């Protein structure tokens with residue numbers, strides 16, 4: 001009996017736990033048995049591995065072959081183990097020296113022709129292999145992604161035959177390379193394109209400075225989408241840790257990682273017809289959703305009232321914790337999802353409620369039902385509610401002066417963020433209850449003001465706590481140590497949906 005062992009890695013969430021592929025050849029009737037893989041995956045893998053070995057003109061052992069993937073309780077679906085299984089069989093059969101497999105890890109799906117196909121989750125695997133002190137061989141299509149793992153020693157191959165030649169010392173594989181330096185200055189659209197909308201621009205600046213979630217409400221064509229797309233350009237680029245976390249999500253999604261986008265914050269804008277799985281993650285093989293692809297970036301949900309309530313309910317956990325748990329059958333996988341939410345909606349089904357023209361004809365109960373589609377708990381978590389009215393005629397004129405540019409506003413945002421970093425080591429929106437109690441103290445009379453506002457405008461306690469954090473951000477933008485009355489008043493004014501102002505206007 002002969003035995004060979006090949007190292008590989010599974011993907012669970014954004015992690016890559018080790019998998020041992022053990023191959024035994026023994027006497028008895030020729031057969032290929034696999035242990036530790038789900039039934040359907042076994043059938044497919046068996047066919048691919050056999051065909052790839054034969055296609056590469058190697059002998060397929062006419063003996064009893066047992067392949068064991070350990071540990072047994074890891075998710076091992078997908079074709080990523082084809083390559084280590086094929087190599088294990090060839091090593092056990094004497095085609096490759098079994099010792100050649102000892103300090104290398106292998107990931108890759110085989111086509112029937114023996115060509116290697118890219119798989120998902122290669123970046124986490126490359127990080128883990130490096131930690132283990134092992135080299136890594138991946139399909140050519142995964143090379144750039146593997147190379148992002150810093151000082152990884154990764155090689156790329158196009159076919160099974162090339163891998164065998166490398167292991168036998170006949171022809172060395174090319175190293176995987178990525179060029180992170182291609183990261184260019186960001187190419188986000190500029191705020192200077194937005195005319196008028198002073199209040200909405202101000203709110204966007206506050207949102208950027210304190211990392212607050214925001215919702216724009218207004219008739220079609222006022223510039224809600226225009227404004228939302230300009231948020232990422234106001235934010236500082238991601239740091240290395242954040243960039244790596246965002247890249248791990250993209251890798252788990254099987255999308256590959258674009259080195260040119262390395263530190264750029266993502267702007268994800270799924271359509272309201274997207275399924276719950278597409279938004280928060282899911283599938284038989286759990287994949288991250290849009291909220292995870294927006295990790296450390298911006299998630300834009302346009303037409304918020306058109307989204308299904310059930311789909312939006314999936315946002316609550318991640319909005320609170322920054323992670324989402326995707327469960328499917330017996331398995332649950334966790335993905336990071338720390339995004340900044342920007343939502344937009346019309347004030348009523350026709351979009352014109354509250355417009356001075358009086359052109360809205362929606363009955364008030366229809367308007368009320370439209371608004372009620374947004375759940376209170378979701379709105380509570382959105383710090384800034386901002387009206388984006390129709391532009392006045394003089395603002396639309398082509399010779400009207402342009403607004404401030406992204407560069408100018410961004411400088412103020414970065415200064416305010418620096419203050420927060422110095423004080424708390426995090427942005428105001430992320431302050432815990434205790435930290436907010438310490439950093440967002442109000443003068444006695446301002447405390448009374450907030451209490452009165454809570455009562456007369458019927459804020460939830462959660463909303464009141466959010467107001468304090470926004471007031472802190474406004475003070476930081478003004479360069480003030482303490483929150484002043486004007487800061488608090490402005491923060492309170494950004495909770496219009498709680499106050500039912502739009503309902504009244506309709």
Ligand SMILES: Nc1ncnc2c1ncn2[C@@H]1O[C@H](COP(=O)(O)OP(=O)(O)O)[C@@H](O)[C@H]1O
Nearest residue numbers: 193194195196197219220221222223224225226
């Ligand atoms: N404030 C604005 N400044 C400049 N252009 C605007 C503004 N508002 C709307 N527009 C123009 O109208 C188009 C539609 O704007 P959009 O942002 O999609 O509106 P909304 O999302 O509120 O329906 C934009 O592409 C832009 O050309």
Ligand SMILES: [Mg+2]
Nearest residue numbers: 224225302344
């Ligand atoms: Mg729009």
